[in-house]
Amino acid sequence: MDLRFNDEETAFRDEVRSFFKKSLPENIRRKMVEGKKIGKEDIVNWQRILNKKGWAVSHWATEWGGTGWSPVKQYIFLDEMQQAPAPSPLQFGVYMVGPVIIAFGNEAQKKKFLPRIANIDDWWCQGFSEPGSGSDLASLKTTAKRVGNHYVVNGQKTWTTLAQYADWIFCLVRTNPESKKQEGISFLLIDMKTPGITVRPIQTIDGSREVNEVFFDDVKVPVENLVGEENKGWDYAKFLLGNERFGIARVGLSKERIRRLKELASIERVGDKPMIEDERFRTKIAAVEVELKALEMTQLRVVAAAKNGNGNKPDPASSILKIKGSEIQQTISELLFEVVGPYGLPYQPEQIEDDRVNESPIGPDYAAPLAPTFFNWRKISIYGGSNEIQKNIIAKAILGL
Amino acid sequence: MDFELSEEQRLLQESVGRLLTDRYGFEQRTAYMKEPGGFSRALWKQYADLGLLALPFAEEDGGIGGGSVDIMIVMEAMGRALVLEPYLATVVLAGGVLRHAGSKQQRASIVPKIADGSLILALAHSERQSRYDLADVATSAKKDGAGYVLDGAKGIVLHGDSADKFIVSARVAGKQRDRDGIALFLVDAKAKGVSIRGYPTIDGLHAAEVTLAGVKVGAEDVIGEPGKALPIIERVVDEAMAALSAEAVGAMTVMHEVTTDYLKTRKQFGVPIGHFQVLQHAAVDMLMAMEQARSMAMLAAMMAAEPNAVERHKSIAAAKVQIGRSGRFVGKTATQLHGGIGMTMEYKVGHYFKRAMAIDVLFGDADHHLAMLAKMGGLLAA
Numbered sequence: 001m002d003l004r005f006n007d008e009e010t011a012f013r014d015e016v017r018s019f020f021k022k023s024l025p026e027n028i029r030r031k032m033v034e035g036k037k038i039g040k041e042d043i044v045n046w047q048r049i050l051n052k053k054g055w056a057v058s059h060w061a062t063e064w065g066g067t068g069w070s071p072v073k074q075y076i077f078l079d080e081m082q083q084a085p086a087p088s089p090l091q092f093g094v095y096m097v098g099p100v101i102i103a104f105g106n107e108a109q110k111k112k113f114l115p116r117i118a119n120i121d122d123w124w125c126q127g128f129s130e131p132g133s134g135s136d137l138a139s140l141k142t143t144a145k146r147v148g149n150h151y152v153v154n155g156q157k158t159w160t161t162l163a164q165y166a167d168w169i170f171c172l173v174r175t176n177p178e179s180k181k182q183e184g185i186s187f188l189l190i191d192m193k194t195p196g197i198t199v200r201p202i203q204t205i206d207g208s209r210e211v212n213e214v215f216f217d218d219v220k221v222p223v224e225n226l227v228g229e230e231n232k233g234w235d236y237a238k239f240l241l242g243n244e245r246f247g248i249a250r251v252g253l254s255k256e257r258i259r260r261l262k263e264l265a266s267i268e269r270v271g272d273k274p275m276i277e278d279e280r281f282r283t284k285i286a287a288v289e290v291e292l293k294a295l296e297m298t299q300l301r302v303v304a305a306a307k308n309g310n311g312n313k314p315d316p317a318s319s320i321l322k323i324k325g326s327e328i329q330q331t332i333s334e335l336l337f338e339v340v341g342p343y344g345l346p347y348q349p350e351q352i353e354d355d356r357v358n359e360s361p362i363g364p365d366y367a368a369p370l371a372p373t374f375f376n377w378r379k380i381s382i383y384g385g386s387n388e389i390q391k392n393i394i395a396k397a398i399l400g401l
Numbered sequence: 402m403d404f405e406l407s408e409e410q411r412l413l414q415e416s417v418g419r420l421l422t423d424r425y426g427f428e429q430r431t432a433y434m435k436e437p438g439g440f441s442r443a444l445w446k447q448y449a450d451l452g453l454l455a456l457p458f459a460e461e462d463g464g465i466g467g468g469s470v471d472i473m474i475v476m477e478a479m480g481r482a483l484v485l486e487p488y489l490a491t492v493v494l495a496g497g498v499l500r501h502a503g504s505k506q507q508r509a510s511i512v513p514k515i516a517d518g519s520l521i522l523a524l525a526h527s528e529r530q531s532r533y534d535l536a537d538v539a540t541s542a543k544k545d546g547a548g549y550v551l552d553g554a555k556g557i558v559l560h561g562d563s564a565d566k567f568i569v570s571a572r573v574a575g576k577q578r579d580r581d582g583i584a585l586f587l588v589d590a591k592a593k594g595v596s597i598r599g600y601p602t603i604d605g606l607h608a609a610e611v612t613l614a615g616v617k618v619g620a621e622d623v624i625g626e627p628g629k630a631l632p633i634i635e636r637v638v639d640e641a642m643a644a645l646s647a648e649a650v651g652a653m654t655v656m657h658e659v660t661t662d663y664l665k666t667r668k669q670f671g672v673p674i675g676h677f678q679v680l681q682h683a684a685v686d687m688l689m690a691m692e693q694a695r696s697m698a699m700l701a702a703m704m705a706a707e708p709n710a711v712e713r714h715k716s717i718a719a720a721k722v723q724i725g726r727s728g729r730f731v732g733k734t735a736t737q738l739h740g741g742i743g744m745t746m747e748y749k750v751g752h753y754f755k756r757a758m759a760i761d762v763l764f765g766d767a768d769h770h771l772a773m774l775a776k777m778g779g780l781l782a783a
Contacts, residue, residue, distance in 0.1 A: 001410075001470045002403050003703045009402065072402055258781050279775070286775035290697075290719045293780055297696030304404040320689045394688065395681035399661050 003300075005072070013076045020084040023049050032085040033260060035336075035369035037208070037353050040123070040165045047089045047120040056089050057118045061102055064114045071306035075299070082252025092161070093117040093124040097170045099243055100187065100236050104228035113168075113189070127157040127171035127190070127214060128237065135389050137172070138181045138234060142216060144173035144188055146223070151175070151188060153196075153219040159383070163199050163212040166192045176231050187233035189225040196220075204379070206372035207349050241385065248384075249325030251296045257332045258289060264339045264366060275339055288331045295324045319394045323387045326380040337374040340364060344371040404699065410474055413467075416451060417478040425482035427749050433485050438563035438599075439607040440485040449518030454492055458500060463513040469640065469705035473647040473698065480651025483752055485606055487521055487560035493644045494559070495522030495568045497637035498585060502625035507587065511566075523564035525555035525588075525611050526634060533765035535634055537578050540613060542571035542586065542627075547620040549573070551586065551594075551613045559763075561609025562599020564590050569613065570634060573627045583634070584627035586618045593617070604759040605752060632710065639717045642764050643701035646717075646724045649760045650698045652753045653691040653728060656735040659750055660684060663739055683738055687731050694727035715780060718770040725767030728757035 005013060028042050050056040051065075059074055060066035069077065081088070089095075098117045101109055116122045133140040142155025153173055163169065169190050176184030190197070196219040201209045228236055262285065265276040275281050299321060337344045343363035351361050351368035361368055381387045395401040406414065424444060433441040448454050456471055458464020472493065479488060496515055499508055514520035531537035540553025551571050561567070567588045575582030588595060594616035599609040625633055661684055664675030674680055701720035707713035732754035736743040743750050761767060774780070 001406065001699065001703060003700070005402050255781060258779075262779070262781070279772070282775040282779070283771055286771050286779045287722075289780045290722045290771070290774070291693070293700070293716075293719050294693040294697045294723050297700050298692060300402060301404050301696060301699070304402060307403075308405060320692055324689060324693065388682070391682045391685040392678070394685045395675075395678075399675075399681070399684055399688065401661070401664055401675040401681045401684065 005076070009072055009076060012073055013080060016077055016080045019053065019055075020080060020086055023053070024084055024086045025049075028087065029084065032087065033256075034366060035260075035352075035373050038087050040162075043087055043090055044120050044123075046087055047094075050089060051119045056120075057094055057098060057114075059095075060098060060114075060118075064098075064102055064110065065118050071303050075303045078247045079252040082247075082250060083256045085253065085256045088247070090120055090123065092126050092170075093120065093122070095243065095247070096126060096240050097124050097168075097189070100170070100227060100240050103239060104187075104232075104236050108224065109189070109227065122167040123162070123165045125160050125163045125166035125169045125192075125214075127160060127169045129159045130156060131158050135386060137237070138185065140172055140174060140185065142171065142173050143177065144175050144186060144221070146175070149223050151221045151223065151226070153188070153190065153216045153221055155216050157214040157216075158202070158211075160199075160212045160214045161210055163192075163214050164201060164209070166199075168192060169214065170227075172233050172237055175233075179231070182234040184231055185233040185237070186230050187227040187236045188221055189227060190216075190219065190221050191225075194219050194221065204376065206374075206376040207347070208352075208372065208376060210376075249295055249299050249321040250329060251292065251299055251325070254292050254325075254328050254332055255296075257329070257336065258285065258292065261285060261332060261336055261339060264336070267364070267366075268339050268341070281335075281338075284335060288328060288335065291324070291331075292328050295321070295328060298324070319390070319398055322384070323381075323390050326387060329380050330374075330377050333370075333374040333377040336370045340367045340370055343367045344374075347371075406470075406474070410471060413471060414474045414478065417453065417475055418481075420447060420451060421478055421482035421484070425484065430483060430485065434605055438487075438560070439601055439605070440487065440560075440563070445486050445521075446518050448486065448488070449516065452516075453488070454518055455512075455516035457492065457496060458508075458512045458516065462508040463516050469643055469702045472640075472644050472705075473702035476644045476647035477651040477654075477698070480648035480653075480756070481655050483605075483652065483655075483749075483756055487523070487563060489641060489644060489648075490524065490560040490564070491515060491520075491522045493641050494524040494637060495566075497640050498524065498568050498624060498633060501636055502585065502630070502633045504624075506621070507624065511587075520565050521560065521563050522566050522568065523558050523561045523609075524637070525558045525561065525567040526570045527556055527558075528554060529556045531556075533769045534578060535638060536580050536583070536631055538570050538572045538583050539577050540569070540571040542573045542584055542618075544573075545617060549584075549586065549618050549623070551588070551616040551618060553613050555611040555613070558609045558611050560607055561597060561611050562607050564609075566590060567595075567611065568624065569611075570630060571613075575628075580631050582628050583630040585624040585630045585633065587622040587624060588613070588616060588618060602759060604755040606756075606759070635714065636710070638764050639714055640705050642717050642721045643698070643705040645760045645763060646694070646698035646701045646720045649724045649728045649757055650691070650695045652756050652760075653687075653694060653731045656731050656750060656753045656757070657684075657687050657691050660687065660735045660738050680738060683734055687734050690727040690730045694724050694731075697723040711777070715774060715777060718765075718774050719780060721765060721770045722767045722774065725761035725770075728761055729767075732757040 047056050057065050058067040062068045101113055130140050144151035144153045171188045172185050173188050174184050175186040196217040198215040200213045202211045203209050266274045268275045270278045346362040348368040350357050452465050455464045456467040460466045542549040542551050569586045569588045570583055572582050573584045594614040596612045597609050602608050665673050667674050697720035701717045704713050704716035735750050736754055742748050
């Protein structure tokens with residue numbers, strides 16, 4: 001048992017760290033630190049820098065542009081990227097549909113889509129949830145009827161993140177309404193320019209417009225856009241949702257946010273001293289640091305198990321990453337809201353949306369994004385299977401209840 | 402970066418596990434509690450035969466040269482079995498002082514006797530008023546010829562009622578809470594002026610209040626440099642906290658297993674109660690608390706030998722916070738999910754709960770270490 005990275009891993013960490021330091025555009029880094037909105041151009045710009053370096057799809061099979069890094073190196077890469085702090089490559093392409101196409105798609109689909117995903121030539125979004133199918137995802141009702149060489153898709157998806165930018169959407173659709181609910185689902189790739197698709201934004205409590213409703217009205221999708229076999233889509237969806245083990249806890253991001261919290265807490269004052277010296281407040285910070293350290297160690301246990309080839313059996317440690325990771329991120333966002341006191345209140349969306357605003361901010365110049373981020377981050381324990389659903393899964397799969 | 406045990410460590414884990422599985426059933430444990438000192442001398446001998454009592458000592462002193470991960474393995478197994486014997490007191494605490502500060506002669510005369518099980522030691526450091534402040538020592542040591550005379554009172558001396566010898570801290574200089582001025586002494590339990598009032602603790606183990614009235618010690622019984630003992634005590638207490646963290650993980654593991662089994666077998670409303678989501682989620686919360694604690698116990702073990710004392714202490718203090726919080730939560734939830742049966746002395750869960758609570762309180766509870774950690778600026782540099 002040894003916590004330390006070996007020489008090769010340490011050298012790799014230094015290499016990755018200096019690359020991020022050198023190559024991450026300063027305006028993106030600054031927006032990340034300040035918690036301001038990262039726009040489409042920022043993500044595209046950054047992912048292309050990564051792709052040029054050969055690191056945009058580091059975890060993919062090498063024949064499709066992956067790096068062949070060990071699990072430890074993959075972990076170091078993500079940890080350093082989150083601490084930089086750099087935006088993630090676009091999740092929906094790089095971490096979701098890409099690996100599904102690699103695992104279950106045909107050669108033509110791989111050649112057509114994978115290089116464009118890596119270089120973010122296509123912006124992907126995810127069509128899973130529906131108004132009547134949230135936690136009970138398999139009850140989804142959007143239908144795809146086979147007519148000649150096409151599927152005709154009708155229905156509605158919701159909570160579709162950044163669909164306003166999307167070129168493509170990967171969807172779970174019902175192809176067999178007769179069979180058991182999990183068995184009649186297929187995994188379909190749909191061009192967002194196809195006639196019959198309407199995107200309508202949903203504004204969330206923080207004021208942002210990240211998520212959307214997507215409506216399908218007799219949308220014709222060529223059969224060659226079916227991934228894998230018809231009616232096997234639920235298996236591919238489970239693969240997709242179970243795929244992300246190393247990044248989901250977002251330990252690196254939380255480390256970076258705690259540093260930011262300490263920085264702001266040493267500027268903000270309570271009485272005659274900085275917040276960071278206030279016993280009550282600094283104890284709250286220390287409490288979340290302990291939780292985070294424990295999660296980091298838990299994460300490393302999962303990584304080490306993968307390294308030793310024990311990664312296939314369900315590890316009790318891996319199941320807690322999402323729940324604990326989300327709780328910790330939310331706690332930190334709450335402390336970041338708390339640190340500015342009443343100056344969390346002025347609602348200044350323009351200060352978050354655009355970093356080139358002319359008007360000076362109300363209150364401290366770091367305050368505007370903090371309250372909206374706190375409210376926005378409540379989503380973390382809801383998306384990707386709510387924490388309650390995660391607990392149901394753990395109770396069944398690990399505890400056998 | 403590796404969390405695997407070595408082949409030797411796996412063998413150690415197997416052999417300790419096998420011994421304790423055979424010899425530490427719930428009823429056997431109840432019988433050991435009734436023996437003098439509240440533990441089994443026969444098992445103590447078995448630990449000696451297995452090499453457990455020699456484990457952390459250097460080979461040249463008659464030990465095995467094991468490290469903190471080996472101690473973690475033993476303590477976790479002991480936590481699973483809810484062991485009563487004075488392993489922490491003799492091997493980790495008093496043994497730790499000897500390892501880090503004992504002279505060659507002191508080690509040569511004492512370590513072999515610890516290793517063969519013939520000598521039980523206790524660390525008599527904390528006092529009625531000191532709470533968790535390791536520097537708070539009122540017991541005095543006055544120079545007397547080549548030796549010293551000790552006066553004062555020590556409290557919650559773990560297994561003090563069974564100890565053949567004590568390692569006593571006393572002040573040779575400075576004020577009551579000064580970092581400088583503390584010294585360590587080897588004191589025979591039968592020495593003139595030593596009185597011992599032993600008692601059982603809430604978790605079924607034993608401790609003692611030890612009074613020292615004009616106790617004379619010779620120059621050969623001074624451990625380390627007089628006045629400079631606090632860093633030694635801090636280091637040994639860090640090692641003890643790492644060991645307790647592993648013990649707590651063992652105890653939590655059993656509480657979680659027993660509770661999960663109970664949820665599968667206990668029927669109410671015509672179904673196993675584990676069918677109810679509210680209880681499933683409570684069991685998952687226990688699992689998460691336990692796994693977070695396990696991760697931190699591993700961190701504590703790996704950091705116990707860290708040369709940078711501040712980094713070592715911060716990591717181990719953080720582990721103690723997690724262990725304390727997780728242990729309380731797992732214990733309370735295990736008791737709650739069992740309902741009435743969990744409240745009974747004849748059922749094992751309550752005994753594990755009591756040990757988990759005791760571990761939180763020993764050497765500083767979660768709130769204490771959290772406050773100290775916060776004062777030191779936390780874990781991450783701003």
